[in-house]
Amino acid sequence: MRDPWCVELVRIGAVLPVMLRVLREDLAGVLAHPVWIAPEHVDPAPAFDPSRQQYLVSALMETLLAKPREAGVFIIGVTDVDLFLPVFTHVFGTAQLGGPVGVASEYRLRPEHSGDPSDAGLLRRRLLKEVLHELGHTLGLVHCKASWCAMSPSRLPEQIDLKDAAFCSACAKHTGVPDNSLVSIHSWEGEKK
Amino acid sequence: MTARSPRLLIVDDELHVRESLSAWFTEDGYDVSTASGGKEALAVLGRQKFDVVITDIRMPGMDGIELQRHIHETEPEIAIILVTAYASVSTAVEALKEGAYDYLVKPFDPEEMSRVVEKACEKVHLREENVSLKERINGSRPEMIVGTSRAMQRVLDLVDSVAPTEATVLIRGESGTGKELVARQIHARGPRSFGPMVAVNCGALPEGVLESELFGHEKGSFTGATALRKGKLELADGGTLFLDEIGEISPRVQVDLLRALEDKKIIRVGGTQEVPVDFRVVCATNRDLEEAIREGSFREDLYYRINVFQINLPPLRERPEDILPIAEHFLKKFAHSMGRRVEKFSPEARDLLLKYPWPGNVRELANAVERALVVCHEGEILPKYLPIIARSTSAAFGGPSDDLSLQAIEHQHILKVLEMSEFNVTHAAKSLGIDRVTLYNKMRKYSIERP
Numbered sequence: 294m295r296d297p298w299c300v301e302l303v304r305i306g307a308v309l310p311v312m313l314r315v316l317r318e319d320l321a322g323v324l325a326h327p328v329w330i331a332p333e334h335v336d337p338a339p340a341f342d343p344s345r346q347q348y349l350v351s352a353l354m355e356t357l358l359a360k361p362r363e364a365g366v367f368i369i370g371v372t373d374v375d376l377f378l379p380v381f382t383h384v385f386g387t388a389q390l391g392g393p394v395g396v397a398s399e400y401r402l403r404p405e406h407s408g409d410p411s412d413a414g415l416l417r418r419r420l421l422k423e424v425l426h427e428l429g430h431t432l433g434l435v436h437c438k439a440s441w442c443a444m445s446p447s448r449l450p451e452q453i454d455l456k457d458a459a460f461c462s463a464c465a466k467h468t469g470v471p472d473n474s475l476v477s478i479h480s481w482e483g484e485k486k
Numbered sequence: 487m488t489a490r491s492p493r494l495l496i497v498d499d500e501l502h503v504r505e506s507l508s509a510w511f512t513e514d515g516y517d518v519s520t521a522s523g524g525k526e527a528l529a530v531l532g533r534q535k536f537d538v539v540i541t542d543i544r545m546p547g548m549d550g551i552e553l554q555r556h557i558h559e560t561e562p563e564i565a566i567i568l569v570t571a572y573a574s575v576s577t578a579v580e581a582l583k584e585g586a587y588d589y590l591v592k593p594f595d596p597e598e599m600s601r602v603v604e605k606a607c608e609k610v611h612l613r614e615e616n617v618s619l620k621e622r623i624n625g626s627r628p629e630m631i632v633g634t635s636r637a638m639q640r641v642l643d644l645v646d647s648v649a650p651t652e653a654t655v656l657i658r659g660e661s662g663t664g665k666e667l668v669a670r671q672i673h674a675r676g677p678r679s680f681g682p683m684v685a686v687n688c689g690a691l692p693e694g695v696l697e698s699e700l701f702g703h704e705k706g707s708f709t710g711a712t713a714l715r716k717g718k719l720e721l722a723d724g725g726t727l728f729l730d731e732i733g734e735i736s737p738r739v740q741v742d743l744l745r746a747l748e749d750k751k752i753i754r755v756g757g758t759q760e761v762p763v764d765f766r767v768v769c770a771t772n773r774d775l776e777e778a779i780r781e782g783s784f785r786e787d788l789y790y791r792i793n794v795f796q797i798n799l800p801p802l803r804e805r806p807e808d809i810l811p812i813a814e815h816f817l818k819k820f821a822h823s824m825g826r827r828v829e830k831f832s833p834e835a836r837d838l839l840l841k842y843p844w845p846g847n848v849r850e851l852a853n854a855v856e857r858a859l860v861v862c863h864e865g866e867i868l869p870k871y872l873p874i875i876a877r878s879t880s881a882a883f884g885g886p887s888d889d890l891s892l893q894a895i896e897h898q899h900i901l902k903v904l905e906m907s908e909f910n911v912t913h914a915a916k917s918l919g920i921d922r923v924t925l926y927n928k929m930r931k932y933s934i935e936r937p
Contacts, residue, residue, distance in 0.1 A: 377593070378506045378593075379502055379503070379506065379592075379593065380502075380503050380506045380507060380592055380593055380594055381506070381510075381593050381594050381595070381596050381599070382593050382594065382595045382596070383595075383596070384596060387509075390509065390512060390513060430513060435512065435513050435514070435515050436513055436514050436515050438515075446513075446514055446600065448596050448597030448600055448601075449597060
């Protein structure tokens with residue numbers, strides 16, 4: 294049985310505070326574990342790479358790791374800036390596998406980034422799934438073969454839309470999260486109507 | 487792809503590249519190793535088998551193109567993906583000409599990178615599957631099950647229903663009834679027929695050996711473990727694991743086996759890393775497992791895990807109508823392999839075969855036919871070539887017994903005739919030359935009940 298754990302969301306950059314509050318509520322609903330927003334704000338400027346015009350995600354992770362942290366607290370940074378790792382053109386987010394820290398960005402999840410009209414509801418759902426995905430990695434989960442599971446890999450924002458905002462039964466069991474897989478499908482379908 | 491995680495070797499002189507790619511592909515479920523240069527990569531490749539190598543082209547010492555040449559000399563089946571920060575068409579063309587699977591330029595688009603590696607693994611897997619298919623076509627098809635009796639037809643019906651599923655099967659039956667043959671049929675007609683069928687006789691090995699045989703061992707885990715060895719559970723990955731004489735395994739191995747069956751993961755003897763395994767389980771036993779549970783020698787939880795679907799193989803004496811077809815099948819088979827022209831049994835030999843109770847079941851029948859064929863000089867098998875059977879059947883008709891009273895013989899004879907007629911009382915009474923009422927009275931007298 295896993296020890297009790299909780300999630301701390303850290304605002305990085307100019308992501309809207311209301312976005313973070315909605316995300317906190319959504320996450321708490323899915324996880325049934327405490328989720329709160331850290332009072333401090335992280336400035337991503339030191340992680341900026343002028344040659345790539347992007348932010349180095351590993352530098353942001355180091356900033357979060359330097360924060361004082363209690364055992365059982367998983368820290369997920371949420372940002373609006375475009376993230377990269379030197380070997381990759383971009384990443385939606387990243388996390389330490391089985392470690393305490395992860396980062397997710399809404400930058401490439403915005404529908405307008407792919408040329409679609411702006412859609413706040415869609416962005417909210419994508420960000421929730423991406424944060425859930427990175428949190429899953431910090432909880433020790435690798436990518437899942439179940440295409441509907443939040444832990445299934447997504448390389449494109451449209452692939453995120455195909456997933457549920459929930460872990461499949463196996464991933465939920467591993468992390469000690471309630472098995473919401475069916476509830477989640479119904480709630481999203483209800484929202485679409 | 488099989489359930490085994492594809493193995494990836496990342497070769498790059500830059501630590502941050504190795505770390506980023508390693509973390510990325512580990513999250514994706516790959517089994518990742520890294521090397522900082524060509525020489526180190528070759529050393530790692532010498533210790534472990536890989537599906538795909540991702541290597542930087544420009545590295546100090548041995549470069550990526552040279553590494554590719556070395557790898558292809560010894561392991562041409564490995565897919566190699568070359569990467570570089572310095573994009574140049576000429577290097578790419580050279581790499582592809584020399585057999586690279588693909589070529590990527592840093593920084594990678596995550597989507598493209600994942601797709602290329604996924605496709606490379608798929609290609610390696612397809613090639614392996616192709617080799618295994620060819621091997622299967624070239625031989626190793628399971629022998630067919632011979633038997634026209636109602637009891638055997640029922641067994642074949644059960645095999646038909648359970649084979650296409652993934653269900654765990656427990657085959658029960660006396661020694662020599664053909665439990666492994668049934669297991670092979672289940673595998674051959676199941677969804678994993680293209681995977682391996684790995685059989686382990688759990689009763690034949692002492693506890694320590696069985697443990698290492700099932701779970702494998704790491705190099706140096708005990709004296710004599712000079713190299714890493716995969717266990718049968720790992721070898722059965724993607725296929726079927728057949729555990730014969732499951733009732734004979736020790737309580738300690740039962741615990742380990744139960745854990746492996748439940749978690750689909752194993753830890754090699756002397757190892758610490760969990761290895762995922764994915765196989766279908768078919769078990770067999772001639773032991774009374776329920777009795778073993780009561781005695782405390784067999785775990786109840788393991789029993790419920792393996793006893794999902796049960797097939798009971800009837801002993802040969804309970805299906806005498808199968809004796810001659812099976813004997814003829816073996817006669818044809820052995821005559822063919824020995825290059826002999828013996829095509830049938832004489833009528834007396836056929837009588838003898840039918841009268842013998844076959845305590846060793848089909849295996850004993852096969853041995854008797856093979857032996858008869860070796861010593862036979864005529865065009866047909868005569869009773870004198872079946873000496874063991876001839877002796878026992880003449881000693882006491884109906885099988886070996888210490889009680890030679892007339893009543894005991896009558897009891898045995900009635901039972902045998904009833905069994906031969908599959909408990910059709912009208913037919914049995916006709917064969918015995920008595921009427922049905924008399925037969926019913928005698929059945930009551932000897933407490934013979936329909937099965």
